[in-house]
Amino acid sequence: MTKTTFDLIVVGGGPGGYVAAIRATQLGMSVALVERAELGGICLNWGCIPTKALLHSATVLRACQEASHCGVTGAGDARPDLAVMVARSRKVAGRLGQGVAHLMKKNGVTVFAATARLAGSGKLALDNGTTLSAKHIILATGARARELPALPVGERIWAYRQALAPAAIPKSLLVVGAGAIGAEFASFYRAVGSDVTLIDMTPEILPQEDAEISALARKAFEKQGIRVLTQCAVTASALTATGVKVTLDQQGKKTELEVERVIVAAGIVGNVEGLGLEHTRVKVEKTHIVTDAQCRTAEPGVYAIGDVAGAPWLAHKASHEGVLCVEAIAGKPVHAIDPLRIPACTYSYPQVASIGMTEARAREHAKLNGSEIRVGKFTFAGNGKAIAMGEDQGLVKTVFDAKSGELLGAHIIHPEASELITGYGVAASLEATEEDLMHTVFAHPTLSETLHESVLSAFGRALHA
Structure with a gap:
C-alpha cells in the first residue's frame, strides 16, 4: 500500500522543489514530491539546460567559422545542422531528468506523478484521487511565460x-x-x-x-x-x-x-492557479506567493520557494531557498537570502553576469547614507589569456563603498562572464573588503586576473590599464 502520510510534501519537482526534498531527507524527514509534468521542472527540461546546450552548439559553430584566425584551416565553411543541435539539446535535458529521478530514489523521496491542491490543514488532494498528509507543505510550482494579447502563441x-x-x-x-x-x-x-x-x-x-x-x-x-x-x-x-x-x-x-x-x-507569471489557495490565508501579489525570510506563507505549515515566490527568478535562488526553507523547518539556524548576493547570468554572446548593485543604484544608496562609492573598470583587452583566446572584448566593473571597502556590486560582459562572476559571489558572501581582494593572488595567465585588476582600478592601483 502506498504511503500517504509524510513529514514534508513538496509540490513541484524543479530546481527548488527537488533540492528541498533531498535536503529534507538528509535531515531525517519522510518526504513526498508531487510533480505533474517532468522532474527537473521547466529549468532542466525547457529552460536553463536545453538553451545552454543550443548556445554551446552556436559557440562551436562560431569557433569553426573563425578558426582560420587561429591557424586552423578547413573549418571556415561550417554550417548548422539544426536537427542535430535540437536532438542533442533534448538528449542533454533527458539525461539530467533521469538524474533527478535517480536522486529521488537514492534519497528515499516518494514521487507522485500528479497535480495537487491544498485540501485543508496539512492535506493535499491529488488529481488521481489520493489524499496526502503532512505537517509541512512546500509550494514550488514555478512560473510560466507571460502571454501577450497581441501575440497569441501558435505555429508561427x-x-x-x-x-x-x-x-x-x-x-x-x-x-x-x-x-x-x-x-x-x-x-x-x-x-x-x-x-x-x-x-x-x-x-x-x-x-x-x-x-x-x-x-x-x-x-x-x-x-x-x-x-x-x-x-x-x-x-x-x-x-x-x-x-x-x-x-x-x-x-x-x-x-x-x-x-x-x-x-x-x-517575462513570466507565477503558477498559482489550481493550488487551492483561495481557501487559505496565503497571499498572492502580482501572481506570486508572498513569503517571509524563511519562506513561510501566511498559512501555518505552508511554504513557497522559487519562481512562484517572486524575484529574482533564478534556478540557483530556488535551490538555495529550498535548502533554507527545509533547514528552518528542521530548527536549524538559517540566514535570510540577500538578493544582492545572488549572481545573475545571461548566456548570450557575449555573456553578461552581475551581482549586487548597479553603479546607479549604488550612487543612490550612497547619497541616502551620506557616503561615497569608488568604481573600478578593467577591459579584457589588457588580459593576456583573453588575447590568447581571441576573446579580448569585454569589461569587468566593480563598485565599492569608498569608506568601508565593501563590495557593493560587480558586473562583467565577456564570453566567459558566467564562470567569472562566482569569484565576486564568494567575496560578497565572505564580506571581503577591497583590501582582501587586492591581497588575493590570482593565477597567471587567467581571465580571473581581470577581477583583480578591476578592484585595483577602483582604488587607483590598476597595474595593466
Whole structure:
C-alpha cells in the first residue's frame, strides 16, 4: 500500500522543489514530491539546460567559422545542422531528468506523478484521487511565460518551448523582450543564420543590468547583425502566407514588420492557479506567493520557494531557498537570502553576469547614507589569456563603498562572464573588503586576473590599464 502520510510534501519537482526534498531527507524527514509534468521542472527540461546546450552548439559553430584566425584551416565553411543541435539539446535535458529521478530514489523521496491542491490543514488532494498528509507543505510550482494579447502563441508565434525545438531555422525572426531569455534566443538564432530583430519596452536591453554593461551588450549584438529596438512594443499581429506581420510602436511612431517567426520572451507569471489557495490565508501579489525570510506563507505549515515566490527568478535562488526553507523547518539556524548576493547570468554572446548593485543604484544608496562609492573598470583587452583566446572584448566593473571597502556590486560582459562572476559571489558572501581582494593572488595567465585588476582600478592601483 502506498504511503500517504509524510513529514514534508513538496509540490513541484524543479530546481527548488527537488533540492528541498533531498535536503529534507538528509535531515531525517519522510518526504513526498508531487510533480505533474517532468522532474527537473521547466529549468532542466525547457529552460536553463536545453538553451545552454543550443548556445554551446552556436559557440562551436562560431569557433569553426573563425578558426582560420587561429591557424586552423578547413573549418571556415561550417554550417548548422539544426536537427542535430535540437536532438542533442533534448538528449542533454533527458539525461539530467533521469538524474533527478535517480536522486529521488537514492534519497528515499516518494514521487507522485500528479497535480495537487491544498485540501485543508496539512492535506493535499491529488488529481488521481489520493489524499496526502503532512505537517509541512512546500509550494514550488514555478512560473510560466507571460502571454501577450497581441501575440497569441501558435505555429508561427513561439514561446520558449517552440523556440527550443524548431523544425527549421527561420529566415527572419522577431524576439519580443530583451531580458535574459530574449537575449539568449536572439544570440542563438543569429548565430545559426536568422535575420534577428530584438525589441524591448525599456530604454535599454538587459534592463536589470548596469547601464554601461547593457550599452556594451547592445553594441556587441548590433555588431553581430542583430537589429535592436528599444522603447518599442508590439500592438498588433496578423498571420500572413509566409509568416507574421506585426505592428510596432516605438515612442508613438508606428511601423510594420513582417517576419517568418516571433518569439515571445516578455517575462513570466507565477503558477498559482489550481493550488487551492483561495481557501487559505496565503497571499498572492502580482501572481506570486508572498513569503517571509524563511519562506513561510501566511498559512501555518505552508511554504513557497522559487519562481512562484517572486524575484529574482533564478534556478540557483530556488535551490538555495529550498535548502533554507527545509533547514528552518528542521530548527536549524538559517540566514535570510540577500538578493544582492545572488549572481545573475545571461548566456548570450557575449555573456553578461552581475551581482549586487548597479553603479546607479549604488550612487543612490550612497547619497541616502551620506557616503561615497569608488568604481573600478578593467577591459579584457589588457588580459593576456583573453588575447590568447581571441576573446579580448569585454569589461569587468566593480563598485565599492569608498569608506568601508565593501563590495557593493560587480558586473562583467565577456564570453566567459558566467564562470567569472562566482569569484565576486564568494567575496560578497565572505564580506571581503577591497583590501582582501587586492591581497588575493590570482593565477597567471587567467581571465580571473581581470577581477583583480578591476578592484585595483577602483582604488587607483590598476597595474595593466
